[in-house]
Amino acid sequence: MNPNALKQLAVIIRQGSISSAAEQLFVTQPTLTRAIKQLEQKVGAPVLTRTRYGVVATEIGERLGKIGEKILLDAEQGEEVIRQWHSGFHNEFSIGIDPLWEYAAAQQTTHAFLQDPRYVFHLRTGSAAAQIELLQQGELDFIIGPAHLTVAQKGLHREVLFRDRAAIFAGAKSALLKQKRAITTNDLSKSKWFIAGANAGFMNHQHNVAPNNAAKISFTGSIHSVMSLLSSSDMLVQLPARLALMSGALQSEQMLNIEDMPDQPRRDIALWSRNEEIERPDAQRIRQLICDFLRDLDQNTSEYGLEL
Structure with missing residues (x-):
């Protein structure tokens, strides 16, 4: 035909x-x-x-x-x-990017990739589960995304490079931000919640956070909507704290210090790749570029008082 x-x-x-x-x-x-x-x-x-x-x-x-x-x-x-x-580029690499990482570190990420003039980079944002599937199918070469996933990871290599931990953030209009006494989990149960990301952690820990007031709205992939709500509403959400604050869209005061709540789960960022590609020379060069960039960003970004 x-x-x-x-x-x-x-x-x-x-x-x-x-x-x-x-x-x-x-x-x-x-x-x-x-x-x-x-x-x-x-x-x-x-x-x-x-x-x-x-x-x-x-x-x-x-x-x-x-x-x-x-x-x-x-x-x-x-x-x-x-x-x-014709422009002299040797190869193209497709890299999956976590939506919050893209939002918080787009400038730094772009600058890092522009340092090697030999390669072309295609950056693609999306949920972790969808990105992992594309990586396993060979449609992505690398993923910069959450290190702790519940999806199948057979045949993949993970290297944790940017430390982070989840925290609960309150919208700018939340009464909790003006409360003079210590905030407790009982206060959280009286607030409105939303969920950000399929792996944000709130779903898995909701029974420990807000047992009487489940979230009714969730966002997967759209971090701009999440940040808009946090700047204009009184709702609560759990996010990777370091990345969220690094974005500059939130104030450190919006990260709640909750008196009777244990440490929130880790939300580290890792570089994911396929085991079969580890020995490829050009892929090794890009792996090293990304690893150096993420480690440098980890060392030079504030820890915002988190136990990392």
Whole structure:
């Protein structure tokens, strides 16, 4: 089957119009129509159907269009690889980044990666569980993310590089911030909560924190919404304390000192990679770059009074 026909089909489906697709593909409409007819002859059934609003894919057309989308993406990536090669870059590395790490340390991370001019870096944010799966599938080369995970970690190497511990933060409008007496777990149980991240720890420890007042809202991946709520509401959330304060979006006073609560769980940051890639020379260079960067940041970031 002609891959070009599948790409053309994908563009038509995306545009919902043969004429619009022809403009995007820089071909005439009759040329594109002939290509689709040849594809339908190959299939033995229509791949598009006309409606009053344009053209839509049939069932088989939809399936073939998805393949066409993948071909388009691969072609675009191929063009980018050529541009990188002409620019003198040796290789590209895909690195998963924890959302809070990206929020708190984007500038430092970018500066570190720009120090090696030989490589191109694709940074991708997402939840830890999703990132680990992509790493295991070979779609990511490294992850800078939580060190303590409950997901399967077979075949992966972990190196803890940035120390952190969870803490409970109160929104700027919380009455707890103005309370003159010591804060207790009983005070927490009377407050409104939300959860940040699938592995934020609050779900697993909620029975120890707020037994009578469960959280009703959770955010996975969207750290901007979390910080917005902490600046504009009276809600409570548990976050990796050092990273959260390092971001500059929160005040140290918003980290609650709770009189009758034991130490909060660790929320260290680690560099994750596949065991099979450890000996790769270019991967070793990038591993060393990231390790040096994270260790340096760990040593030069305030501990904010945490027991690390």
